[in-house]
Amino acid sequence: MPRYGDEECCDMRGMLGFLILFLLSKKPMHGQEIADELAKRRGDKPSPGTIYPALKSLKYAGFLREEEKVGKTITYCLTPRGMKALHIAKRRFTRTFLGVLS
Amino acid sequence: MPRYGDEECCDMRGMLGFLILFLLSKKPMHGQEIADELAKRRGDKPSPGTIYPALKSLKYAGFLREEEKVGKTITYCLTPRGMKALHIAKRRFTRTFLGVLS
DNA sequence: TTAAGTATATAGGATATCCGATATATATAA
């Protein structure tokens, strides 16, 4: 039962949508920009098979929309619904991890 | 493809082990104490089928050990290995969620 | 007009998290 690795206790599974909404709340971005920013933050870059289905699901949920499309490059931005979802998630996140960052 | 709920964008899946290690770094606790503290923080209490397998896996990984056992009540505490894993995870967590709490 | 680089897309599947249901053991109260 190898649930935790050598020095790993946290794979952050389930936080991808939250992180994408957070990044888009700073500025509109396209898929590769988001993947690169996540690479800088987490240390590993999500693969195409990870990032694009996630964007699709968030769009399907009404949390983001295509702001601009130039060639194959699609820039996404938050919808009001996405901003609300992010706000709610932030509150929960803050309460849950109170004291972790200090 | 219902990946995100009505206003939910973040189920925090994959953070349970990290949270348990963090709580135990504050003080030794037993399973129910941990579950109750998580209930206060996240808003919902992890079920027995969630918390005990998680503790078992963290123990199996060498991140925590039984400090005391009185009746059925088992108090857990971090091992040096667990402290190191928590430290590493904290650094990654901090870098990943930089700017979310502010 | 090739060739190479960039960006997006999706199917299929491996893997892991987490929960519901259930069982057991201990402690306490009636």
Add this chain to the structure above:
DNA sequence: TTATATATATCGGATATCCTATATACTTAA
């Protein structure tokens, strides 16, 4: 002693995340 509450334990499975591999389309350079 019976009943109740508390704490731990595990199986089986539903569910979701994420990756690998593959394909497509657009852009730019040679």
